[in-house]
Amino acid sequence: MLAFLARRLAAAVLLLFVISFLSFLLLSLAQVDVARQLLGLQASASAVAHENAALGLDRPLLARYADWLGSAVRGNLGTSWFTGQDVAQTIGQRLPVTLSLVLATTVVTAIASLALGLWAGTRRGVADRIVQILGVAGYALPGFLVTLLIVVVFGVDLKWFPATGYIPITRSFTGWLSTITLPTLALSLGAVAGLSQQVRSAVAAVAAQDYVRTLRARGLSGRSVVLKHVLRGACAPALTVLGLQFVGLLGGAVVVEDIFALPGIGAMTVADTSDGDVPVIMALVMVSVIGVVLINLAVDLLIGLLNPKARLT
Template identity: 65%
Template sequence: MLTFIARRIGAGAVLLLVISLLSYLLLSIPDTDVGRQILGPTAALADVDAKNAEFGLDRPVLAQYADWLAHAVRGDFGTSWFSGEDVTLAVANRLPVTLSLMLGVTLVTAVLAFLLGVWAGVRRGAADRLVQVLGVAGYALPGFLVTLVLVLVFAVRLNWFPAIGYTPFTESPAGWLATVTLPIASLSVASVAGVSQQVRGSVIDVMRQDYVRTLRARGLSERRIVLKHVLRNASAPGLSVLGMQFVGLLGGAVLVEQIFGLPGLGSMTVTYTTRGDIPVIMALVMLTVIGVVLINLLVDVMIGWLNPKARIA
């Protein structure tokens, strides 16, 4: 297992290097006069050239990337070209907001999806059909429509939750919970639908295996068979999809954070991408790739722990 983890970390480091290079080259392709954007159309050409030189934009792209990489490996992502903020600090300030949503959605999805999937796979019949209908409906509904309905019903009509704004957990745990409940609910609908279908299919396949019939013949209770044997062997597909859902939540967070006025990484990505602020964009790209590597590694370790056969494979 340690060898496997070391290999995955090494592959992740190579992936980081490759993606950082490709991202920097792609971001540098547009011939955008950053100095002119910052100083305005009436600024003198000499001032514009001086501003571009200040950012190192007068040098070859590979030289710019090498300089960025040398600082990035030390945790220094520079400063924003447009706001002058320290990039690392700016990302760190917004990360808890998006992380709250992603962890909340993952927790809700893990609990509800596995409960629904196991229930449908074990009970079959009407329960199975109900879960399939809910899964198709949840996956088919547009995310923005689900979000708007939740806001209209629970924030505007019932006034149970605030429609916009964010309260940090350190200021008020109750206020924090109130501000993240609707965003988490809106993001969880599609996630629960997708993962529950995977769990359902895996449970049905495992329940048909010969060793399950053998366990029943030995007199083990159905509950023990499901919880101790079936769930352990059927969890791999659900965990894999759950890991992919966690990574994909950053894209969904863009829309949700805009609607609910949350100061997270999603809204930050939109703002700084439209400006072409390479230091901020590169920091967000690297954070995303690191998240992908860590989540995939965690999922693989969990699958190996639950299913020794998968660990050997």
């Protein structure tokens, strides 16, 4: 198990390095005239050149990347070119909002998908068709449209939950729950549609195995067979899909946070990407990548525990 973990950690570190370099390279190639934006169109050429030198933009690409990497490893993500604020501190203030949204969505997605997939995979017939129809509908409906409908119906018309805004969980749990419910619902619908289909297929495949039929023939109850054997065999592929969906959840969080006016890193991404604020963009990219890497590492470890053969890969 330790060798398996070491291989995954080494691959994760290499992936972070490659993505950081490629991101820095692409941002440098596509970089706009930041100094001109900061100083205004009327600024003289000498003033623009001085500002570029102050930002370090007159230095070679590799030298700038080496400086950024060395600082990032020590936890220093630099300062925003446009606001002068510490990037790490700014992200630290917004990250809990996005984390609470994504984690709540992941929990809801896992529970709902597991329940629907088990129901459809073990009962088949009408239950199977209902889950398939729900899955197709979840895929077909545009996420942006579904989010707007949720806001209008539950936030504006029925007024069951706040349509916008956010209350930290440290201030009030019930307040946090009320403000996170609609964003979580909007973000989880598409994920449940996909994952429930995966669980359904995996459960049906495992239930058709010879050893499962043997267990049933020995007199074990259906509930015991499903919970102790079928579910264990179906979890590995479902966990893989859940890990892949985490990337989509981060992307969806950008849209959802913008619609529900949540002060997370998604809303920050929309604002700072359009400005070309490289220190902020690089920090956001790396925070997102680290989140994805950690989730997939956790998924790999869980799969390794469920299926020892997976540790050999």
